[in-house]
Amino acid sequence: MTQVTKMTLPSDRDITGRSFGEEELALLREVIESGNLFTIGGIKAPQFEKELAELFGIAHARSVCSGSAAVHTALGALDIAPGDEVVSSPITDMGAISPILFQGAVPVFADVDPDTLNVTAETLSPCINDRTRAIVITHLFGNPCDMDPIIALAKLHGLPVVEDAAQAYLATYNGKLIGTLTEIAAFSLQQTKQMTSGEGGFVITDDDELARRVRLWADKGWGYGDAAPDHEYLGLNYRMTELQAAVALAQVRKVKGMVAQRVKMADMLHDLVDGVPGLRPLPITPGATMTYWKFVLLVDEEELGVGPDVIGKELKQLGVWNVPRYIRKPAFMCRQFQERNTFRDTRFPYSSYPGAPDIERLDDYPGCRDGLAQVLVLPWTEKYEEEHIRYIADRIGEAIEQARPKTVAAGD
Numbered sequence: 001m002t003q004v005t006k007m008t009l010p011s012d013r014d015i016t017g018r019s020f021g022e023e024e025l026a027l028l029r030e031v032i033e034s035g036n037l038f039t040i041g042g043i044k045a046p047q048f049e050k051e052l053a054e055l056f057g058i059a060h061a062r063s064v065c066s067g068s069a070a071v072h073t074a075l076g077a078l079d080i081a082p083g084d085e086v087v088s089s090p091i092t093d094m095g096a097i098s099p100i101l102f103q104g105a106v107p108v109f110a111d112v113d114p115d116t117l118n119v120t121a122e123t124l125s126p127c128i129n130d131r132t133r134a135i136v137i138t139h140l141f142g143n144p145c146d147m148d149p150i151i152a153l154a155k156l157h158g159l160p161v162v163e164d165a166a167q168a169y170l171a172t173y174n175g176k177l178i179g180t181l182t183e184i185a186a187f188s189l190q191q192t193k194q195m196t197s198g199e200g201g202f203v204i205t206d207d208d209e210l211a212r213r214v215r216l217w218a219d220k221g222w223g224y225g226d227a228a229p230d231h232e233y234l235g236l237n238y239r240m241t242e243l244q245a246a247v248a249l250a251q252v253r254k255v256k257g258m259v260a261q262r263v264k265m266a267d268m269l270h271d272l273v274d275g276v277p278g279l280r281p282l283p284i285t286p287g288a289t290m291t292y293w294k295f296v297l298l299v300d301e302e303e304l305g306v307g308p309d310v311i312g313k314e315l316k317q318l319g320v321w322n323v324p325r326y327i328r329k330p331a332f333m334c335r336q337f338q339e340r341n342t343f344r345d346t347r348f349p350y351s352s353y354p355g356a357p358d359i360e361r362l363d364d365y366p367g368c369r370d371g372l373a374q375v376l377v378l379p380w381t382e383k384y385e386e387e388h389i390r391y392i393a394d395r396i397g398e399a400i401e402q403a404r405p406k407t408v409a410a411g412d
Contacts, residue, residue, distance in 0.1 A: 003048045006319035007391045010383035012192045014220035017381035019258055020247070027246035037061070037242045040224060044245035051252050052202060056180055060211035063245060064218050067188025068095030068165045070201035072102060074162045074184045075134065076235065077203075077213035080105050083353045084133035089119045090330035090360075090368050093136040095188075096164045097331055101342055104349050105133070106356055109332050114371035115283050115298065116140070117326075121149035121365065128157050131355065135161045139168035139178050141296050142194070146286040147173050147181050150253040153244040154182075162186060166201075167293035169194035170259045174287045179204055184214070189248055194262065194291060194382075195255040200240050229294075258382035259291050265384040272393035273297065278304030279400070295378040296326075297396075306403045308376040314399035315376075320392055323377040332360035332369045 006158075010017035031037060031044060039045040045063050053060035064070050080086060080103030088097055090109040100107040111123040117140050124135060135154055137145050154161045165171075165179040166188035172178065179185035184207070189200030203214050216223060221235035240248070251258075270281045272361050282296035301307040313326035331337065338359060340347040350356045378392065 007381075007388070009320065009388055009392070010381050011321075014381060017379075017383045018191075018196065019251075019382055023250040023253065024247050025252050028243065029030055031242045033244045034242075039239045039242060039245065042242040042245065044242050044249050045240055048245045048249040048252060049202070051249065052204065055255070056177055058180055058204050058206045059208065060205050060214070062211070062214045062218060063240040063248070064201045064203065064238040065244070066095070066238075066380045067093070067190055067193075067201040068099060069185065069218070069236075070166075070186035070188065070203050071096050071136065071162065071164060072099035072236070073097050073203050073214055073218045073238055075103055075105075075136075076217040077184065077205075077210055078134055078160050078162070078375075079213075080133055082349060083131065085129070085131040085134060085338060086134045087124055087255055089138045089140070090332050090365060091117050091140060091327060091372070092164065092331065093166070094331060094334070094336075096136060096138060096166075096186075099396060100136070101349065103252050106131075106349050106353065108132070108357055109330070109360060109365070111365045111367040112371055114367040114374075116143055116145075116285060117282075117368075117371045117375070118143065118145040118285070119150075120146055121153045124150060125153055125325045128153075128159070129355075131353075132157065134158060135159055137161060138164040138166075139171060141282060142168045142171050142291040142293040143282060144168060144171050144173040144285050144290070145180050146285050146288075151182065158361060160184065166190075169255060169291055170275045171291040172289045173285070180206070183207055184210060189244070189251075192379075194259055194293060195248070195251040197244040197251065200244045200248055252304060261382040261384070262292045262380060263289070265386075265389050266295055266380070268291070268386065268389045269295060269393060271394045274390065276397070276400070277303075279396070280391050292380050295380050297376040297378065298374045299376050300374065304400065304404070306400070308374065310403045311396075311399050312376055314403045315360070315395060318395040318399055320395045320399075321379055324375070325372045326375050326377050327372070330362070330365065330372065332365075333362060375401055 049061040083138040084105040161182040163185035168178040184205045217235040218238040221231045223229040278300040308324035
């Protein structure tokens with residue numbers, strides 16, 4: 001076998017895979033030299049919000065300190081209350097689910113399509129009842145959910161939909177930007193996202209009344225700038241700092257180019273691996289464009305003779321980091337949900353409301369179970385170039401070749 005020199009691929013954990021440069025440094029310097037790192041009275045956060053609104057073509061954007069804070073702020077603005085139920089995806093970050101519990105509401109998990117791992121109108125519908133107050137959908141990996149049927153379902157039941165668009169910067173559905181399809185959307189600026197300030201997030205909406213609730217809710221309910229400000233209702237301090245805003249402002253001015261490079265390189269890898277028996281890229285939702293937070297392969301274990309775990313192990317040894325099965329298990333299988341570990345031993349809110357969902361079992365979610373079993377997730381960054389993609393594609397082929405004989409031999 002020809003010996004291949006390992007290539008060190010760009011990583012979104014350091015400067016090799018992140019687009020930080022003089023623009024961020026210049027804006028950070030302005031903030032430091034101003035002496036004010038506080039958003040109130042600052043100039044970077046308001047400018048960031050203004051340019052976000054322009055980017056998405058919507059009326060309002062509100063910066064916050066994390067993606068989790070963005071989801072919580074959206075739910076708070078929608079006035080989700082104790083005893084309410086909120087339908088969500090089981091394949092998402094815990095930061096999109098915990099805010100439901102912190103509102104005293106009960107998360108109800110919908111199954112997913114096993115190929116896209118996104119929720120659908122068909123999987124959401126059985127979860128809706130007279131206690132349901134909202135739906136939170138996650139555009140997983142930057143691949144939009146099939147939104148028209150979901151929006152129609154929500155309208156039928158009079159429910160708002162929160163788009164968790166943390167992984168889907170500038171993705172589109174039927175020509176519209178993700179994040180602009182429903183009443184309100186939440187984004188994350190965490191280190192690995194398509195644009196980042198390390199931590200941070202924002203909420204966008206076109207609804208004036210909802211926008212005011214967003215702004216107040218993320219600022220302890222206090223009406224900064226009002227003629228007679230007061231703490232109007234319960235809220236948290238989720239403000240972004242001027243330091244975060246400076247980096248985010250530089251990033252929002254680059255995001256179109258960064259996303260375009262991600263898509264260009266993903267298209268190339270798609271072409272290089274398409275047609276490999278037993279392996280296929282994650283299918284993109286019809287009518288949508290995907291902007292690749294990660295690149296996802298679906299492994300047909302029956303056809304290949306090996307699953308994503310075995311291929312992933314070989315791939316790591318060849319210098320390509322990866323995550324087989326993504327989150328390994330859906331959110332509802334975590335101890336927090338299986339043991340109802342919420343607020344000390346109260347098991348609130350599950351213990352306080354009749355009809356709360358039973359403990360979830362994996363086999364009750366066949367799409368989720370089967371979908372995670374076939375997933376192999378590759379890291380992705382805007383710093384990938386053609387040489388990196390060809391290297392990754394070659395190593396994928398090599399990993400499959402090396403994994404198969406070992407598996408056969410082990411079974412003899």
